Amino acid sequence: MPNNKIRNIKKEILSDNWYTLNKFTFEYQKDDxxxxxxxxxxxxxxxxAAILLYNSKKGTVVLTKQFRMPTYVNGNDDGMMIEVCAGLLDGDAPEDCIKKEIEEETGYKIENVQRVFETYMSPGSVTEILYLFVGAYEDQMKVGEGGGAEHETENIEVMEITFQEALQKVKTGEICDAKTVILLQYAQIKGLL
Known part of the structure; x- marks a missing residue:
C-alpha cells in the first residue's frame, strides 16, 4: 500500500560506477x-542473500574471512572481516543465488537451504534486502576449494570453526558483521547446534 504522506518524488543519479547512488528529493507530510x-x-x-552453514554432529560452522575496504577506512585496523557466506542476487532467486555462492566461496555443494527471514541491513542509506538462510553441511558435500569467483577479485579464506568459538568471537568483537551475528544468534536461539 503506497504511503500517501510522500509526494513529488524526484530522483537524480549521483554516481553509477560500481553500483548506483541516487539522490531523492521529496515532500513528506508531518503529523501536524x-x-x-x-x-x-x-x-x-x-x-x-547470506547463509550460516552448520554441522550439528561436529558442532561446527563454516565462515569466510576477507578484506573489506569500507571497514578498513572506518576503524577496522586490518580490514579483515569474518562473515557468513553471502552474495548479490544478480537476477537469481535468493535460494539459487545462495547455493551458487556457497559453492564459489566455500567449496560445499548444498541442496537444502532454509530461508529464515529477510532484512534491511542499513535502511537509512542502502536499498538492499538481504535474504538470510541456514543450511546443514557434511564433510562429503565439499566439492571444491572455495575462495570466491576469480573474476570478482575475491580472496576468501574458508574457516570451519566450532559454534562455541564463533559465539566467543562475537563476544570479543572479532566477528562484528551484522548478518553473521544475526545468523549465529538465530542458530543459538533455535538450538541448531
Missing part, C-alpha cells in the same frame, strides 16, 4: 499536516 521538503541519498547495490 504540514509538508516539508526533504532529500536523501540511497545506495542501490541490488538485493543479496
Amino acid at each position: 499536516g504540514t509538508w516539508e521538503k526533504q532529500s536523501r541519498e540511497a545506495y542501490d547495490r541490488g538485493n543479496g
